[in-house]
Amino acid sequence: MIEVLAPIKTERLLLRPFTEDDVADAFAFESLPEVARYLYNEPRTREDCAAEVAKRREQTSLRAEGDSAVLAVELDGTVIGYVLLTWLSEQHRQGEFGFVLHPGHQGRGYATEAAAEMLRLGFDGLDLHRIVGRCDARNTGSARVMERLGMRREAHFVESEIFKDEWGDELHYAVLATEWRSAAR
Template structure:
């Protein structure tokens, strides 16, 4: 079990539970077509955004299988995205992580810095054995983040599902706890 009670501070960012005050910052990136392009949702309206924020307010702990930890990524007091960790299987000690960042903040290493904390929580706090990440094959930036974090590409599913009205694929990446530890013992 893991509950986020204190914000996590990285070199440049603060990861913390979402708060009601984040609604405008969240809408700023969640309403963008270029953000929703590779996500299952469409760009969020103000009403959609408010409903999603209400859900995120309760996603502060991983107590049991299928729970999601969702943290706001804050830079200098502004929410610029989010990172998440889903506890997929307690028995098999599996998790999945993900991230979304405002395009205005791409290319600066923020997604890598924030996502590394989700991996750390999964391996060090939940004792997960394996964590996966998935992305659309057209989303080269997301694939590069996972590679920088030390995940290995395990699969490329080609035209495996209808996604937003067209055939879409999916890249699957993964890292094992032993691999994560080996990467961070030498760092």
């Protein structure tokens, strides 16, 4: 159990709970069609972003199965994305993580740097056994991030659901705690 997530400082980033002051930064990337393309939501309006930031401000603890923690990814005082960890099963010690990053900041290793901290939080903070990540099969950037993190592709589900009015494929990745800990970090 993790009661309240404290800010996490990486080499270049600060991962921290969202504040009400983050709405404009969130809107700057969550309103973009290329960000929403692989997410279940459409591009967000400013009001949508305000509602999401308010919800994320409450998602700062992992007390029980089903809880999600969401952290803002801050670079030089600006929120450029977010990362999340969901506690899927206490009995089976399973979790799921995810990440979203402003397209203007992609390709520089920020997503990998931030997402690695969510894996570390799951394995070291919650003592999870296994963490999974999922992405649309067309989202090659997210797939590469998970591969760089040492995750293995376990499945490619073909036309597994109707996503934004068309059949979509989904990739599933996973890493075990023993694999995570044995890799050079």
